[in-house]
Amino acid sequence: MKALFAKYKSVIKFMLTFLGVYIALSVSYGFYLDLSDGSLYYPDYFTNLVGVQTSELLEFFGYQSEVIKHPDEPSLKLILNGEYLARIVEGCNAFSVIILFIAFIIAFAGTFKSTAVYIVAGSVLIYSINILRIGILAIGLYLFPKYEEVLHNVVFPGVIYGLVFLLWVIWVNRFSKLKKKHG
Numbered sequence: 001m002k003a004l005f006a007k008y009k010s011v012i013k014f015m016l017t018f019l020g021v022y023i024a025l026s027v028s029y030g031f032y033l034d035l036s037d038g039s040l041y042y043p044d045y046f047t048n049l050v051g052v053q054t055s056e057l058l059e060f061f062g063y064q065s066e067v068i069k070h071p072d073e074p075s076l077k078l079i080l081n082g083e084y085l086a087r088i089v090e091g092c093n094a095f096s097v098i099i100l101f102i103a104f105i106i107a108f109a110g111t112f113k114s115t116a117v118y119i120v121a122g123s124v125l126i127y128s129i130n131i132l133r134i135g136i137l138a139i140g141l142y143l144f145p146k147y148e149e150v151l152h153n154v155v156f157p158g159v160i161y162g163l164v165f166l167l168w169v170i171w172v173n174r175f176s177k178l179k180k181k182h183g
Helices: 002-008 008-036 045-060 094-106 111-144 145-174 177-182
Strands: 065-069 076-080 082-086
Touching: 002 008, 008 094, 045 065, 045 076, 045 082, 045 111, 076 111, 082 111, 094 111, 094 145, 111 145
Parallel strands: none
Antiparallel strands: 065 076, 076 082
């Protein structure tokens, strides 16, 4: 048993670290969502911010855009040129994706400084690309409504998860301690 543990020590350490960080951040995020219920920002601060920033981006692209509170559920209605196109729900704010990203980076940590900088820079990039993704999705839904399912369920999740995967690959190959041990 000891030999087996020694052989897979780095894999076990990665899995335990990843799961520990992921669970801790997810539970913390759950508490944040619980505390946000009924707050000034609807449905929660970060989802509200994503909605407002997406609307501003669409305005920048020349569309008339607004987000309004959905009367029946914790979401925002995205209106583009007077047409209700989509709901922005908590899952649209990319925080769950950022938590997944952070857990992986910490599990393959490099130096404290490089890990912290990469987490901040990667999280900002994921958040920013997510705003752009929602804006382009809204324009796509407006111009090509018959492709809603493919755009929403295939193309645009692929963009955000593809970005996270690319950031992970860059991290492992350039900055993690794993690279330094085997490189």
